[in-house]
Amino acid sequence: MSENGPSPTNRMAALAYPFSVASGIACLIVGRRHPFVRFHAWQSILLGVALVVAILALEQVPIVGFMMALGAVGLWAVATLFLTWRALRGHWSALPLIGDIAAERVPADSISPPWGSS
Numbered sequence: 001m002s003e004n005g006p007s008p009t010n011r012m013a014a015l016a017y018p019f020s021v022a023s024g025i026a027c028l029i030v031g032r033r034h035p036f037v038r039f040h041a042w043q044s045i046l047l048g049v050a051l052v053v054a055i056l057a058l059e060q061v062p063i064v065g066f067m068m069a070l071g072a073v074g075l076w077a078v079a080t081l082f083l084t085w086r087a088l089r090g091h092w093s094a095l096p097l098i099g100d101i102a103a104e105r106v107p108a109d110s111i112s113p114p115w116g117s118s
Contacts, residue, residue: 055069
């Protein structure tokens with residue numbers, strides 16, 4: 001991050017998170033030449049899909065399913081805020097499992113994420 005704030009690439013990567021799948025797809029299209037943006041866009045998309053699947057599954061649980069779904073939305077909100085902040089700072093912050101899948105969607109020669117390579 002420079003003295004004048006986050007770089008345009010970092011801002012684009014951070015914009016992938018607030019509206020989950022929709023903003024992730026938009027950033028994937030607009031930032032297709034930037035591996036950092038593509039990684040965060042894919043992670044945002046996958047996180048949004050995981051949230052929808054979790055909500056649909058939890059809604060099937062009688063009585064407490066609704067409360068558990070609200071908890072899942074709360075976790076998503078915290079993860080989204082954290083990942084947005086980290087992307088603004090230029091960090092390759094990867095969620096377990098989802099981050100690995102997102103990294104597979106970005107050409108291996110264009111990234112060197114801190115969690116290693118397979």
